[in-house]
Structure formats: C-alpha cells, structure tokens
Amino acid sequence: MNNLDSSIINNKCQLYGLVTLRVLIGWHFLYEGISKIINPYWSSAAYLLDSKWIFSGLAETIASNPTLLTISDSVNEWGLTLVGISLLLGLFSRYSALVGMGFVMLYYLFAPPLLGLEYSRPGEGSYIIVNKNLIEACALWVLYVFPTGHIIGLDRLLTKLKSN
Amino acid sequence: MSENKKQQSNNLERRDLLKGLATVPVFGLFLAELWRKISRDAEKKSNILSGLVQDDSAPAIIKGLSDSKHLNIGIIGYGGRGGHLVRGAGFATTGWTDTAAKNARENKLDKQFQTFMDQEDLNCSLVGVCDLFDVRAEQGLDASQNEVRPGGKPKKTATRYRHYKDLLANDDIDAVIIATPDHWHSRITIDAARAGKHVYCEKGLTRTFDETIEVYDVVKETGITFQLGHQNRQVEANEKARQIVQQGLLGKINLVELTTNRNSPWGAWVWGIHPKGNAQTIDWDTFQEPAPNKIPFGEEALKRFFRWRCWFDYGTGLSGDLLSHDFDAVNQIMDLGIPKYSSSTGGIYFYKDGRDVPDVWNATFEYPDKDLTVLYSASLSSNEPRGNRIMGHDATMQMGGQSGGGSVHGFIVTADPYSTQYKDRLEQGIINSKYPIYTYSPGSKQIDGVTSATSKYFANKGLLYTYREGKRVDATHLHIKDWLDSIRSGGQPRCNIEVALHEGVACHMATESYLTGRRIEWDPVNRKLI
Numbered sequence: 001m002n003n004l005d006s007s008i009i010n011n012k013c014q015l016y017g018l019v020t021l022r023v024l025i026g027w028h029f030l031y032e033g034i035s036k037i038i039n040p041y042w043s044s045a046a047y048l049l050d051s052k053w054i055f056s057g058l059a060e061t062i063a064s065n066p067t068l069l070t071i072s073d074s075v076n077e078w079g080l081t082l083v084g085i086s087l088l089l090g091l092f093s094r095y096s097a098l099v100g101m102g103f104v105m106l107y108y109l110f111a112p113p114l115l116g117l118e119y120s121r122p123g124e125g126s127y128i129i130v131n132k133n134l135i136e137a138c139a140l141w142v143l144y145v146f147p148t149g150h151i152i153g154l155d156r157l158l159t160k161l162k163s164n
Numbered sequence: 165m166s167e168n169k170k171q172q173s174n175n176l177e178r179r180d181l182l183k184g185l186a187t188v189p190v191f192g193l194f195l196a197e198l199w200r201k202i203s204r205d206a207e208k209k210s211n212i213l214s215g216l217v218q219d220d221s222a223p224a225i226i227k228g229l230s231d232s233k234h235l236n237i238g239i240i241g242y243g244g245r246g247g248h249l250v251r252g253a254g255f256a257t258t259g260w261t262d263t264a265a266k267n268a269r270e271n272k273l274d275k276q277f278q279t280f281m282d283q284e285d286l287n288c289s290l291v292g293v294c295d296l297f298d299v300r301a302e303q304g305l306d307a308s309q310n311e312v313r314p315g316g317k318p319k320k321t322a323t324r325y326r327h328y329k330d331l332l333a334n335d336d337i338d339a340v341i342i343a344t345p346d347h348w349h350s351r352i353t354i355d356a357a358r359a360g361k362h363v364y365c366e367k368g369l370t371r372t373f374d375e376t377i378e379v380y381d382v383v384k385e386t387g388i389t390f391q392l393g394h395q396n397r398q399v400e401a402n403e404k405a406r407q408i409v410q411q412g413l414l415g416k417i418n419l420v421e422l423t424t425n426r427n428s429p430w431g432a433w434v435w436g437i438h439p440k441g442n443a444q445t446i447d448w449d450t451f452q453e454p455a456p457n458k459i460p461f462g463e464e465a466l467k468r469f470f471r472w473r474c475w476f477d478y479g480t481g482l483s484g485d486l487l488s489h490d491f492d493a494v495n496q497i498m499d500l501g502i503p504k505y506s507s508s509t510g511g512i513y514f515y516k517d518g519r520d521v522p523d524v525w526n527a528t529f530e531y532p533d534k535d536l537t538v539l540y541s542a543s544l545s546s547n548e549p550r551g552n553r554i555m556g557h558d559a560t561m562q563m564g565g566q567s568g569g570g571s572v573h574g575f576i577v578t579a580d581p582y583s584t585q586y587k588d589r590l591e592q593g594i595i596n597s598k599y600p601i602y603t604y605s606p607g608s609k610q611i612d613g614v615t616s617a618t619s620k621y622f623a624n625k626g627l628l629y630t631y632r633e634g635k636r637v638d639a640t641h642l643h644i645k646d647w648l649d650s651i652r653s654g655g656q657p658r659c660n661i662e663v664a665l666h667e668g669v670a671c672h673m674a675t676e677s678y679l680t681g682r683r684i685e686w687d688p689v690n691r692k693l694i
Binding site for chain 1 (some may be wrong): 191
C-alpha cells in the first residue's frame with residue numbers, strides 16, 4: 001500500500017483531489033493547534049468535562065488532575081500543530097494521517113452525537129451519530145491508505161535523498 | 165552518461181523539487197494569514213484596552229499576619245452560616261470533614277475538602293460556642309476539637325455557653341463571630357464591642373434602621389475591629405470590575421440592575437426543621453426575646469426558629485439576605501454610598517406558607533448627586549439567571565447570569581453601539597458591539613465541581629469561591645482572614661463599619677418603603693429616614 005495505484009497517479013484529478021484533501025485537513029489541524037497554543041486561556045478541561053458516553057470517566061479523571069490536564073493540553077496543542085504541518089507539507093504524512101485520525105476519533109468518542117446524550121456546549125450543526133469529526137477521521141483514513149506525500153510533498157525529496 | 169540521460173536526470177530532479185515543495189507556498193500562505201490574524205487581534209486588543217485596563221494581573225495573596233498573635237475566637241450562632249464561617253477560620257465538624265473527604269473520593273471534581281485543607285492556618289482557636297439549639301452547640305464544640313484541619317491539632321478547644329453574655333464575659337476571648345438571625349445582631353454586636361471584643365457580624369447588619377445607627381455609633385466609639393459578612397469584598401472579579409469602572413471604560417453610568425433569581429424551597433428559606441428540635445433542645449424564649457411579636461413554643465415556633473428569614477420579626481427577608489450582598493458588591497465596585505431615596509414593592513406571590521416577607525420584590529435606589537438609579541429585582545420562583553448589569557453610556561458590564569450561549573462567572577464588558585467614547589473604533593470595526601471588549605473569567609484554567617443549583621447561584625455571584633494566583637480559595641476564609649489580620653495590625657478590614665453603614669441604611673430604606681408603601685428619603689444630617 002506504499003504506492004498509489006498507478007491508475008490514480010496517472011489520473012491527475014484523483015491525485016490532486018487527494019493532495020488537496022491532505023492540504024486542507026493539514027491547514028485545519030495546524031490552525032486548531034496554533035490557536036490553542038497562542039491562547040493562554042485555552043484548556044481541554046471544558047471539552048473533557050462535557051464528555052459523555054464510554055470515555056466520560058476517563059475525561060473526568062484527566063480534567064480533575066492538574067498534571068494530566070496539563071499533559072492533555074500540551075498533547076492537543078502540539079499534536080494538532082505537528083500533524084497539521086506534516087499533512088500540509090507532505091512530510092511523514094502517512095504517519096501523521098494515522099495520528100490525526102487518532103486525534104479526531106478521540107474527539108468523536110469523548111463526545112459522540114448519539115441520541116439521548118445532551119451536551120452543554122452549543123453545537124455548530126445538526127448530527128445523529130455522524131458528525132464532522134467522524135468524517136474528518138474517515139478522510140484521514142483515506143489519506144493513510146492513499147498516501148500522496150511521496151508524490152507531491154516533502155516525502156518525495158526525502159525518498160529521493162535516500163535513494164541517492 | 166549520455167547527454168540525453170543527463171538531461172533527463174536533471175529534469176527529474178527539477179520535477180522532484182517542484183513536486184516536493186509544491187505545498188510549501190500553501191504553508192507560507194498559512195503563516196502569512198496567521199500573522200495577519202495575530203497582528204489584527206493584537207491591534208484590536210490594544211485599541212480596545214489601551215490605557216483602560218492598566219493592571220491586568222490578578223491580585224496576589226497579601227502576606228498574612230496570621231503568625232503574629234494567637235487569637236481566641238467565639239462563635240455566637242452555629243447554624244449553617246455559622247458553620248461555614250468557622251470553617252473559614254479553620255474549624256469544621258467531623259461530620260463535615262468526613263462527608264467532604266468522601267465526596268472528594270467519589271467525585272474527583274469535588275474540591276471542597278482540598279480547598280478547606282489548603283486554607284492558611286489563621287493562628288486562632290475556637291474557644292467559645294453559643295447556640296440556643298443543643299444539637300448545633302454540640303456541633304460547634306466538635307468543630308473546635310476536630311484535628312482534620314489546616315494546621316493540624318487545635319491548640320485549644322471550645323466551651324459551650326448557654327447565653328452570649330456568658331461568652332462575652334470570658335476575658336480570654338479576643339473576638340466573636342455573630343451568625344445569629346438578624347434580630348440579635350445589634351444587641352450582641354453592641355455588647356461585644358462594649359466588652360472589648362472584635363466583631364465579625366453576618367449580613368444583614370441589623371433588623372431595623374435604628375439598630376444600624378446604634379451599631380455604627382458603638383463600633384466607632386469603642387474602636388473595635390468590625391467586619392460585616394460580605395465575603396464578596398474578597399472576590400477577585402469585583403476588584404477587577406472596580407478597576408474597569410474607575411478607569412471609565414463604561415463611560416457615564418446612569419443605571420445599575422441587580423437581580424436575585426432563585427427557584428427552590430431552600431432558596432426561599434424553607435429550610436429543614438431538625439428532628440431533634442423541641443422544647444428541651446431549643447431555648448425558644450431567649451430566641452424570640454428581641455422580636456416584636458412573640459408566640460409560645462409549638463409547631464409554628466419550630467418553623468420560625470429554623471426558617472426565621474421568612475418573618476420580619478427576625479430579619480428582613482430578601483433585603484437583608486440577598487439585596488445586601490448585591491448592594492455591597494456594587495458599592496465595592498462603584499463607591500455608591502447611601503442613596504437619597506428608595507422605593508420598593510412586591511408581595512408574597514408564590515410561597516403562601518404563612519411567611520410575611522415578600523418572595524417577589526423590587527426596589528429602586530436614587531442617587532441624584534451621582535445621576536444614578538440602582539434597581540434591584542428579585543424572584544424566589546424563577547431561576548432565570550439575569551445577573552447584574554452596570555449600564556454605562558459607552559459600555560455595559562454584565563456580571564454573573566447568562567450572556568449569549570454561555571454562563572458568565574466573572575463579567576463581560578460590551579461596548580454600546582451608540583457609545584461616544586468608542587464611536588471611532590466602532591466605525592472602524594475595531595470594536596464590535598456584539599462581542600465583549602473585555603472578559604473576566606475567574607480561574608478559567610481551573611475546574612469547579614460546584615454541583616447544586618444554589619451553589620451554582622452563589623458561585624455565579626462570586627460568593628463561594630474566588631481565585632488567588634489561579635488557585636481556588638473560599639472567599640469566606642479570606643474574609644475571616646482579613647478580619648483577623650486587621651485585628652492584629654489595627655487596620656480596617658474591607659467590609660468595615662463605614663461601608664456596613666451604607667449597606668445597612670440602603671437595605672432598611674427599601675424595607676421601610678415596602679412596609680409603609682411610600683418613598684423613603686435619607687436625611688444624612690440628622691441620620692434619619694424621612
């Protein structure tokens with residue numbers, strides 16, 4: 001699965017579609033990360049405290065423990081930023097697609113839009129089961145199985161350097 | 165390598181470089197946009213706040229004087245509030261510490277126990293307890309002996325006194341906390357002051373206007389250190405709000421709206437009647453001694469003993485209990501002083517349970533010399549969180565309550581679309597009147613496990629917890645500490661008798677207006693209500 005199917009490489013529309021998807025998701029991650037880093041008041045606590053379903057207990061443990069909360073804050077801030085840069089530039093983008101998928105799946109699982117779960121923070125759309133986090137996770141899965149960094153992205157130069 | 169192949173390889177390298185770096189310009193665009201956003205935000209912020217919010221730092225904990233002299237304190241009235249005050253001094257009943265520790269184990273977000281144990285040891289002992297109900301007096305004694313406390317094993321333990329005069333006769337007692345119903349406040353404060361004891365008295369200051377003046381005079385005359393129980397004086401949000409108002413961020417202020425919104429029997433003072441409360445365990449005759457109307461002990465008396473706030477015989481209902489807090493908070497922020505006029509109306513519209521104090525009540529206070537009206541509106545049958553608002557020509561400060569989608573625990577300042585001060589900035593789009601120009605959210609990086617509706621009400625009002633250097637502290641503890649430190653240093657505590665007089669007179673003006681059905685005027689020369 002390291003290489004794209006030759007039909008995709010040759011089909012510019014499909015290839016550019018995948019690269020665009022990668023760059024857009026990278027941009028989104030990068031800004032989500034940086035906006036948290038530059039906001040001194042940001043904390044993952046509010047999200048964690050509003051957690052419902054199977055991870056709510058874990059979320060509460062993290063939120064109530066200052067050390068765990070600090071770790072959670074840093075992991076989110078820097079994790080999102082690094083995944084964002086990686087996807088945007090196409091550097092190690094296959095791995096970062098996987099890590100990014102992990103992030104958004106966690107966001108989904110900590111607060112899934114299931115029937116009967118009420119959240120106190122205002123929602124920005126209408127969802128049942130499927131929300132934008134889930135869709136973004138799936139998009140990252142697609143990027144993982146159809147990696148493009150070695151065709152358009154810094155991974156290409158890396159591969160080239162290695163082969164030289 | 166043939167010329168052709170070399171050419172091909174060069175092309176490949178060029179193509180690799182091109183494709184490898186193809187998305188770098190997007191990254192560049194991102195950075196450029198980010199830079200633009202950061203600069204724009206910074207410019208907005210500096211434009212909005214330049215020269216307005218001078219001190220943006222949180223108040224630090226003032227170095228305590230608690231190590232200088234050990235103080236012996238007595239508590240008169242060890243009810244729910246008395247218990248909280250004594251906890252603020254560092255003494256909790258074993259029942260309380262056991263429950264709080266258990267709650268903390270079961271709910272990691274419940275920080276009550278930790279907040280108590282993290283309190284500064286105020287270097288004092290609880291040596292006297294006076295309560296007319298045996299069960300509560302015993303609880304007070306238990307609190308004085310409990311070793312689970314900040315500072316460890318207490319140095320001394322308390323003696324029970326049947327009557328407050330016996331407690332005051334103990335020369336070892338330096339200071340007393342008075343948390344009885346309001347009808348006892350003035351007598352005990354005056355007797356304590358005359359006995360040379362420093363006084364911490366719960367709000368409302370007194371049951372009647374005349375008592376307020378009397379208490380003021382005696383406190384001034386004896387020179388004791390007096391603190392009125394408005395712990396909001398220690399709340400960081402109020403100090404920050406004061407800075408903002410003083411710096412003119414709101415412009416000319418003509419209207420202040422204060423509200424109370426509660427919707428539970430507890431919030432309407434329908435408190436539990438203790439199963440052990442009876443003629444043997446309660447000294448009813450002493451309890452009702454200063455009350456204008458007396459009744460024999462029985463079922464009605466039990467109700468009155470445990471739910472005393474519902475009757476004018478013992479307190480002033482909403483006025484002394486809740487208006488007093490909000491009035492004092494806005495007095496702290498704006499230096500209001502005593503109003504010239506007050507009117508009030510209301511009625512018993514929901515709790516038709518035999519009470520004689522209103523459960524819906526609205527009062528106005530006029531300050532003609534300040535061009536200002538203060539409105540107070542209270543309901544005990546709706547929880548709609550209206551919050552408090554200081555409304556200026558240039559901006560409005562909303563404190564507590566709801567704004568937009570979220571709950572405001574500190575305050576927000578929003579510019580008025582027709583502001584003069586912000587006219588240019590509004591036109592230039594630097595300020596948008598839809599969004600706050602200043603937000604103060606205490607402990608926004610901290611977690612609160614405040615759960616009950618009433619606790620939330622108080623936390624919203626900033627009465628339960630405040631923050632010092634980002635750490636949660638019980639405002640009541642700080643208020644007690646402020647009082648004890650002032651006793652040691654000879655200084656004035658934050659809610660001293662001068663500001664207590666403002667609260668006392670203002671609240672009694674409103675109560676008087678309700679009871680007489682007419683507008684009440686304050687005569688500052690003769691210190692009378694007209």
